[in-house]
Amino acid sequence: MRLLIAALLTTASILSPLASFAQSADVQATIKAVDVKKLSITLDDGKVYKVPEEFNFEGLTSGVKVVVFFTVVDGQRVIDDLEIVK
Template sequence: MKRTAIALSLAMLLLPTFALAESDDTSGEITAIDKDKGSITLSDGKTYMTPSEFNFDGLKPGVKVVIYYSTNDGKRVIDDLQTQ
C-alpha cells in the first residue's frame, strides 16, 4: 500500500512536466504582428503569443515561418520560430 502511494505521488509530480514538454509546429505566412500584445498571426488565421523577451527583427507580414509552440491555458505560445 505504501509503495502504491509513493508511486502515485511521484506520477502526480511528473505529470505536469510531461504536459509542458509536448510541443506542436505549424508553418505559414505572417499576416499580422502586434508587438504591444506580443502576438503573431499566420495565414491560417491562428494567433501565436510571443515570449516576453521576443525579438521581432526581420519579421513582417508576408514572411514565411515555421513556428514551434506549446498550448498553455488555451493560448498558443511560441517556443521557437524559424524563417523560411
C-alpha cells in the same frame, strides 16, 4: 515499506495524465500580421500566437514564411521557437 512504495506508484500513475495538458507542436505558415504591443503574431491559418516579452521581432513582417514551434498553455498558443523559411 512495500505499502508506501505502492501508494507512491499509484499516486504517480493517477497524476501522470495531468502533465500531458501542455503539449508542444509546430506549424509552417506565412505571417499575416505582427502586433508588437500585444506581443503576438497572427499566421495565415488565422490563429494568434503569443510571444515572450524578450522576443525579437526583427525580420518578421507580413508575408514572411516561418516555422513556429509552440506550446498550448491555458488555451493560448505560446511560441517556444521560430525559424524563418528561406
